[in-house]
Structure formats: structure tokens, C-alpha cells
Amino acid sequence: MLLQHRISLLLLLCSSPLVFVGGNSTEVPCDRRCLANARVQKELFSAPQNDNCTIVVNITSIQYETLSFDTKGMEMTSRIKVNMEWKDPDLGWMQEKSRYPTIVLPVDKIWIPRIVLDNAIETTIEPYTNDVQVRRDGTVEHAVVLFTTVSCEINLFNYPFVKGSCPVAINGWSQKTCALTLQIADNVSLVDSSGGEWQTNSVEKIVDSSNRAYLLVELSINPFSAFVTLILPSGLVLLADLVSFALPFEGGERNSFKVTLVLSFTMFLLILNEHLPNGGNCSPLLHYHFSFCLVCLVMSMLVSIVLTRLSVEDSFLVCRRSTKVHPSNSTKTQHDDQDQEKDLKPKDISVVQDQEVIDKSIG
Structure with missing residues (x-):
């Protein structure tokens, strides 16, 4: 009887730690922040590495806006908002571990694809928000804003009645074995059509023969x-x-x-x-x-x-002396003649009177 009692007590002591550990695991579930911190601790700063070393990024929508156009330098400055998504399996989780379908992670704690503009003179990329949304299967949704300046060759012969197009090449990057491939949707919208003297008529996605995608921006000048x-x-x-x-x-x-x-x-x-x-x-x-x-x-x-x-003057030659009297000089000469006549007139009368007296005396 004593032996049976000791065996029961030993079994009770061995089973109590398991019950305690199991109770803690069910009492403290992992919430969204706990799930996000677990992904941040992985420090996934490198790109997803598939077997073919190719990362596919889907561009779901593009919003284009022309900020300015330098007619002297033929340069166009634009603002482009790009909404994109890609899949990183290491950021996903199983449904059994957490019931939440999405979480939010800081944008600087995971790998973010960088868009390359081939014909850009200067490009600045800024995140639209400081957070990214991650789904259970590892799909990441993110948006970036690109401020870019590209060179345009537009014929200005008929200025100010000018119409032309300017391409903005949007591509990924590629090396010998690895590449970043962009799959751009046709959802391209124009935000603002006015940009000073120049107006943006339309913007559309074009794919050339080498499978390179770019935005074709149609521009025109307001001639007023x-x-x-x-x-x-x-x-x-x-x-x-x-x-x-x-x-x-x-x-x-x-x-x-x-x-x-x-x-x-x-x-x-x-x-x-x-x-x-x-x-x-x-x-x-x-x-x-x-x-x-x-x-x-x-x-x-x-x-x-x-x-x-x-x-x-009579001639337009400067070295030739003119014989034509200037009107002002002729007027001055007439005034001088009149003054001389006035001075001589009394003298003439006295001479005539003296001559008459001499004639009478002789007669």
C-alpha cells in the first residue's frame, strides 16, 4: 500500500511541469505585434533567393504627374507614384500559428526592390509610407514616389504651336544570372495635366520590341x-x-x-x-x-x-560743304538786312536834302 502511494505521488510530480508549460502556451497567444517582431528579428535585408535567381515585382498601378518642363534645356521633371507587390516566402507564416491574415512591418527592416529609370538624368526615390503590409503567404504590398528628371527631344520649329512626346523608361535591373523583373499593369493614370507653359495631354504604357517598358508622355504648349x-x-x-x-x-x-x-x-x-x-x-x-x-x-x-x-543738306556726304542755306540762317540774314536799312534810311534823306540846296544855289 505504501509502495502504491509513492508511485502515484511520483507520477503527479512528473506531470505537473507539463501542465504548467501547456497552460502558459495557451494563455498567452501571439498578437500582430508579436508576429511582426518575429519577422523583424529575422533581419531579411537581402532579396528573396529563388532557384532561378529572378525576383518578379508586380506594378499594380502608376500615377503620373508632370512638375515642370525646362524649354531651354529640354528637360522634364516628373513625380511618379508606383504601387507594387512581390512575394517573400520567408516573411509568411502558417495559419495554425496565428489567425491574423496581414501584419505591418517597418519599411527599413526588410528588403525593398529599387526601380531603375534608364533615361533619367536624376532620380530620387522616397517611400510613400514608412510601413509595408505583409500577407500570410509572404506577399508584400508597398508604394514608392519617384522624382525624376529626363531629357526630351521635342521639335520646337513651330514654337509656340508645339506638340511632342517624351519617354520615361521604367525597368528593373539585370546581371548575368540574376535579375529584377517588373510586370507593369496597364493601370496608368494622369494626376495633373498642367505644368506651367507646357500641358500633359496623356500618358500610357508602351512596350518596345526588346520587351522594355516605358511611359510615353504626350506634351503640348499653350500658345497664348x-x-x-x-x-x-x-x-x-x-x-x-x-x-x-x-x-x-x-x-x-x-x-x-x-x-x-x-x-x-x-x-x-x-x-x-x-x-x-x-x-x-x-x-x-x-x-x-x-x-x-x-x-x-x-x-x-x-x-x-x-x-x-x-x-x-544737299548731300548726305559729311565731307561735302553744303550750298543750301539753313532756314534758321536765312531768317537771321533777313533780320540783319532790315536793321541795316533802318540805320541807313535817315542818312539817305539828309543827303537828298543837301543835294537840293546845292542845285538851287547854282541855279
């Missing part, structure tokens, strides 16, 4: 601003120069006015050179228009100077 600031003033200056021939030659008012017109038009030409590119395959037609107008103004000024010279 250029017409009011450049074309209309040039026409008004030419009109003012044409009407200036009604001004008189005397005083040099016409020549001064024409010189002022030439100087003002030269200022417009300098503004045009600072705004439009000087080189390229096809120079803007507006350059030739302003050059022709400037030549017309200079020729008109020279003709006015020659006519002014001919109206005052």
Missing part, C-alpha cells in the same frame, strides 16, 4: 502666353516703326524714336534667346522671325537718318 509676350509685341513694334514716318524731320524726334524701337526689340530678342534653345536639329522659326524684324527696324532707322540729312 508666348503669343502675348513675344509675337504680339513684335508686331506692335513694327507697326509703330511704320507710323513713325509721320513724325517731322526737325528736332531729330523721328530718329530718336526709331533708335528707341531698335533697343526695345533687341531686349525682346535677348529674352527669346534665354527662353528657347539655340542649337538642335531644328531651330525654332521664331528666331528667324525676330531676326528679320530686327533687320527691318535697323534698315528703317538708317533710311530715316539719310532722309534727315538730305532734308537739311
Whole structure:
């Protein structure tokens, strides 16, 4: 009887630690933060390594916005929001361990794919949020914002009536054996169509023959601003120069006015050179228009100077002495003659009277 009692007590002591451990495991379940901390502790900073060493990233949607367009340098600055997702099996978990379908992880604690823009001059990538969403199967959902500047070759011959397109190449990266492949959906939307003088008409995804994807941005110029600031003033200056021939030659008012017109038009030409590119395959037609107008103004000024010279002198040659009396000089001569007649008139009367007295005495 004593032996049986001791055996029962030994079995009770051996089973009590198991009950205690089992009770703790059921009483303290792992919540979302516990599940997220377990993934953070793995320190998964490298890309998922598959057998073929290829990472596939799905671009679910793209939101495009043109920030500015530099007409002088032919550079376009854009803001692109990219929503993407990829699968990292090491971030997943089994349903038996946790009942939560999704968790949130810090963006700097896991590997994030980097998008490469082939034709970009400068690119800045920023995360849209500081967190990423991870599903049970290891699928990661994330969004980034790209601020990029690309070079555009648009024909400006018909400026300001210009339409053209500018490509923005969006690709992954590839090495000899490993690659980052982007599968871009057709869900491309335009956020804002106005960007100063230039307007964005449309944006669409294009895939070329080498299976490289890029965004084709259609641009156009609003001609109202250029017409009011450049074309209309040039026409008004030419009109003012044409009407200036009604001004008189005397005083040099016409020549001064024409010189002022030439100087003002030269200022417009300098503004045009600072705004439009000087080189390229096809120079803007507006350059030739302003050059022709400037030549017309200079020729008109020279003709006015020659006519002014001919109206005052017999010849426009500076070295030749003129025989034509200036109107002011002729007026002065007439006044001098009148003064001389006034001075001599009393003397003439006295001479006549003396002559009459001598005649009478002789007679």
C-alpha cells in the first residue's frame, strides 16, 4: 500500500511541469505585434533567393504627374507614384500559428526592390509610407514616389504651336544570372495635366520590341502666353516703326524714336534667346522671325537718318560743304538786312536834302 502511494505521488510530480508549460502556451497567444517582431528579428535585408535567381515585382498601378518642363534645356521633371507587390516566402507564416491574415512591418527592416529609370538624368526615390503590409503567404504590398528628371527631344520649329512626346523608361535591373523583373499593369493614370507653359495631354504604357517598358508622355504648349509676350509685341513694334514716318524731320524726334524701337526689340530678342534653345536639329522659326524684324527696324532707322540729312543738306556726304542755306540762317540774314536799312534810311534823306540846296544855289 505504501509502495502504491509513492508511485502515484511520483507520477503527479512528473506531470505537473507539463501542465504548467501547456497552460502558459495557451494563455498567452501571439498578437500582430508579436508576429511582426518575429519577422523583424529575422533581419531579411537581402532579396528573396529563388532557384532561378529572378525576383518578379508586380506594378499594380502608376500615377503620373508632370512638375515642370525646362524649354531651354529640354528637360522634364516628373513625380511618379508606383504601387507594387512581390512575394517573400520567408516573411509568411502558417495559419495554425496565428489567425491574423496581414501584419505591418517597418519599411527599413526588410528588403525593398529599387526601380531603375534608364533615361533619367536624376532620380530620387522616397517611400510613400514608412510601413509595408505583409500577407500570410509572404506577399508584400508597398508604394514608392519617384522624382525624376529626363531629357526630351521635342521639335520646337513651330514654337509656340508645339506638340511632342517624351519617354520615361521604367525597368528593373539585370546581371548575368540574376535579375529584377517588373510586370507593369496597364493601370496608368494622369494626376495633373498642367505644368506651367507646357500641358500633359496623356500618358500610357508602351512596350518596345526588346520587351522594355516605358511611359510615353504626350506634351503640348499653350500658345497664348508666348503669343502675348513675344509675337504680339513684335508686331506692335513694327507697326509703330511704320507710323513713325509721320513724325517731322526737325528736332531729330523721328530718329530718336526709331533708335528707341531698335533697343526695345533687341531686349525682346535677348529674352527669346534665354527662353528657347539655340542649337538642335531644328531651330525654332521664331528666331528667324525676330531676326528679320530686327533687320527691318535697323534698315528703317538708317533710311530715316539719310532722309534727315538730305532734308537739311544737299548731300548726305559729311565731307561735302553744303550750298543750301539753313532756314534758321536765312531768317537771321533777313533780320540783319532790315536793321541795316533802318540805320541807313535817315542818312539817305539828309543827303537828298543837301543835294537840293546845292542845285538851287547854282541855279
